[in-house]
Amino acid sequence: MKNLMFFFATALLTITLTFAISPPASADVPPPPVNQVLGLFDATIDFTGADIDREFCQQCHVGSQVERHHALVTPTFGCFECHTLTDGTFAEFRECTFCHQTSPHHTTAEAQARHCSACHGSLVADYDDGHYIPSYATSSFTPLTGGVEPDPTNHPGEYAGGCKACHMEDIGQGIASNATTHHGIGITECSWCHDVEAEATLSIRKCEDCHDVNSLHNIQADSDNDGVITPGTETGGYGHIGANADCYGCHVQSFLAFMSTTAAEPTIPSITSLSATVLTAGQAANLTIAGESFMNTSGGETFTPVVEITKGDNVVILYPLPAFTSKELITPVPATLEPGNYELRVKKDAVVSNKMTLTVAADVQVSAANLTEETIVITGSNFGNQPGETTLGNTLGTVQSWSDQKVVVLMPEAVEGQTVTLVTAAGAVDNTEITAAKATAAVKEKIKGRANKGSIKTKSTK
Known part of the structure; x- marks a missing residue:
C-alpha cells in the first residue's frame, strides 16, 4: 500500500537556475521528420563514440550528478564503488563512461520487464497492463507500421497512413528511422516487436503491445503557444491529434473532419527540464517545470496538471499549483522531504509524464x-x-x-x-x-x- 501525502500550495522561495535539454534543430512543418518537442528524441546513442562525455550525457541528465550519485550510498553500496584509490590518489571518476561503459538505457529491471511507463510515462504503455488492443482484422483505416506513398510520381518519399508519415530519418538533424531507434535501444527479444510466426513479421497489432490506441490518440503539443492544447485547432505536425493533417498521417483514408463532440481525453504531458535538480532538505522551494501538454481542452473539458513525487512507496501529490500553462508550471516543494533521490512526474487525470530525478540533499x-x-x-x-x-x-x-x-x-x-x-x-x-x-x-x-x-x-x- 502506497503512502500518499497531499501538499497544498503556499508562497515559497523561488529557484531561478534553469537547466534545459538541447534538442536537434527544429524539424519541418509539416513533417517528416517529426518535430522533436515531446518525449525523447528519435535518436540512438553510440557509447563507443568519442563524443560521449559528461557534457553530452547532461543534455538529458540535467543538473548536478554529484548529489544524485552520493544519495545512492547505502550500507551495501559504499564510496569505493565509484572512487578507486591507489597510493592515496583517486582514479578519474567524473566522466560518465568510466563506469557506464555500455549503454545503461533499457538495461534496468523495469525496462527488461517491458514496463516502459516507468521512465516514459503514458507516452508508451506496458505490454502487460491490460490496455486495449483491437482484435478485429486490419482495414484501410488501420495505420500501417510504415505507410503508403499516395503520390509517388509527384511526391516521392512522402508517406501517409502509417508511422513513416512523420517518423522518418533525417541525418542532418540527428533523427533516426523507426527501424534504427527500435533496434538500437537494447531490446533483446525479436518477438517483442515482431510476430515471428506470421508471414508478415511487422504487424501494427504487435506495435500496439506498447504503442496502444489510447496513448497514440493523446500525444499532442501546444503548436500555437496560446497556453492550452485544443485538439483539431492546432497546427499540423506537432502531435497526433492537432489537425486533420495529423489524422491523415496515421489513417490514410480518414478524410472525416475532426468532430468537436469527441470524448474528452487528457493529452499526455512531457517534461523537458527542471529549474533545479537538487534541493536542500528542510527548506521549502518553488520548482519550475518546463515541457509540453501540461494542460489541454478536449470535448469541452479542460484537463489541468498535478505534480507527483515518489520515493519507494511514499507518494507526495503537489496540488493546487500556483501557476501553469501547457508548456510550464510552478510547483511548491515542501520542506518535509527527507534526503534522497525522488522520481518526479506530471499527471493529468489518468495519464502521466516521463520521469525526472529530483535529489534532496541534507543541509550539512x-x-x-x-x-x-x-x-x-x-x-x-x-x-x-x-x-x-x-x-x-x-x-x-x-x-x-x-x-x-x-x-x-x-x-x-x-x-x-x-x-x-x-x-x-x-x-x-x-x-x-x-x-x-x-x-x-x-x-x-x-x-x-x-x-x-x-x-x-x-x-x-x-
Whole structure:
C-alpha cells in the first residue's frame, strides 16, 4: 500500500537556475521528420563514440550528478564503488563512461520487464497492463507500421497512413528511422516487436503491445503557444491529434473532419527540464517545470496538471499549483522531504509524464575543523550517523569515528590553513579551513614549518 501525502500550495522561495535539454534543430512543418518537442528524441546513442562525455550525457541528465550519485550510498553500496584509490590518489571518476561503459538505457529491471511507463510515462504503455488492443482484422483505416506513398510520381518519399508519415530519418538533424531507434535501444527479444510466426513479421497489432490506441490518440503539443492544447485547432505536425493533417498521417483514408463532440481525453504531458535538480532538505522551494501538454481542452473539458513525487512507496501529490500553462508550471516543494533521490512526474487525470530525478540533499553545516597532531576533529550538524568520507585535496582521510555532529579523521599530511572536505553518506558536501587546536610542541613545530603565516579564520562554504 502506497503512502500518499497531499501538499497544498503556499508562497515559497523561488529557484531561478534553469537547466534545459538541447534538442536537434527544429524539424519541418509539416513533417517528416517529426518535430522533436515531446518525449525523447528519435535518436540512438553510440557509447563507443568519442563524443560521449559528461557534457553530452547532461543534455538529458540535467543538473548536478554529484548529489544524485552520493544519495545512492547505502550500507551495501559504499564510496569505493565509484572512487578507486591507489597510493592515496583517486582514479578519474567524473566522466560518465568510466563506469557506464555500455549503454545503461533499457538495461534496468523495469525496462527488461517491458514496463516502459516507468521512465516514459503514458507516452508508451506496458505490454502487460491490460490496455486495449483491437482484435478485429486490419482495414484501410488501420495505420500501417510504415505507410503508403499516395503520390509517388509527384511526391516521392512522402508517406501517409502509417508511422513513416512523420517518423522518418533525417541525418542532418540527428533523427533516426523507426527501424534504427527500435533496434538500437537494447531490446533483446525479436518477438517483442515482431510476430515471428506470421508471414508478415511487422504487424501494427504487435506495435500496439506498447504503442496502444489510447496513448497514440493523446500525444499532442501546444503548436500555437496560446497556453492550452485544443485538439483539431492546432497546427499540423506537432502531435497526433492537432489537425486533420495529423489524422491523415496515421489513417490514410480518414478524410472525416475532426468532430468537436469527441470524448474528452487528457493529452499526455512531457517534461523537458527542471529549474533545479537538487534541493536542500528542510527548506521549502518553488520548482519550475518546463515541457509540453501540461494542460489541454478536449470535448469541452479542460484537463489541468498535478505534480507527483515518489520515493519507494511514499507518494507526495503537489496540488493546487500556483501557476501553469501547457508548456510550464510552478510547483511548491515542501520542506518535509527527507534526503534522497525522488522520481518526479506530471499527471493529468489518468495519464502521466516521463520521469525526472529530483535529489534532496541534507543541509550539512561544518563549523570547525581542529587539528591535533595527525588527527582532525570536525564539528557541525547534519553529518548523519552513517560514515561518509573526508578528503584533503586528493587524499582520503581515515575515519576513526562519525556521528551526526562530530567526525574524527586521521590525516597525517594535514596542516593549518588547508581545506578539508566532508561528504556525508547522503551526498551532502561542505568544507572548511583547518585550524590548530591546543597545539602540542610537535604540532607547533609542524605549523611553523609548513603552514601559512598569519591568523586564519575557520569558514564554511557551500
